[in-house]
Amino acid sequence: MSLEGGCTHVRGVVKVRHAARRECEDCVKMGGAWLHLRTCQTCGGTRCCDSSPNKHASRHAKGSAHPVICSAEPGEHWLYCYPDDSLVEY
Numbered sequence: 241m242s243l244e245g246g247c248t249h250v251r252g253v254v255k256v257r258h259a260a261r262r263e264c265e266d267c268v269k270m271g272g273a274w275l276h277l278r279t280c281q282t283c284g285g286t287r288c289c290d291s292s293p294n295k296h297a298s299r300h301a302k303g304s305a306h307p308v309i310c311s312a313e314p315g316e317h318w319l320y321c322y323p324d325d326s327l328v329e330y
């Protein structure tokens with residue numbers, strides 16, 4: 241796996257954590273809807289993207305200081321670090 245060009249957080253990902261369930265865990269709790277899903281690389285939680293009404297993934301990143309997510313969408317292979325705005329495909 242080559243993560244060259246990514247920030248130190250992205251390069252620190254040894255093995256990408258994938259979504260255990262194809263749903264936003266916070267939207268499920270509140271009955272919300274989501275567009276795309278992202279999986280936190282620190283805790284493995286899956287939440288909705290910034291195009292979703294509730295933006296749970298970025299809120300989680302800020303609130304918990306878990307910087308890196310991967311896309312949980314089929315066919316998408318990238319990691320993104322919120323604080324560094326660093327995106328790397330793998």
Ligand SMILES: [Zn+2]
Nearest residue numbers: 247249321324
């Ligand atoms: Zn970073």
Ligand SMILES: [Zn+2]
Nearest residue numbers: 264267288296
């Ligand atoms: Zn959500």
Ligand SMILES: [Zn+2]
Nearest residue numbers: 280282283306
């Ligand atoms: Zn997390």
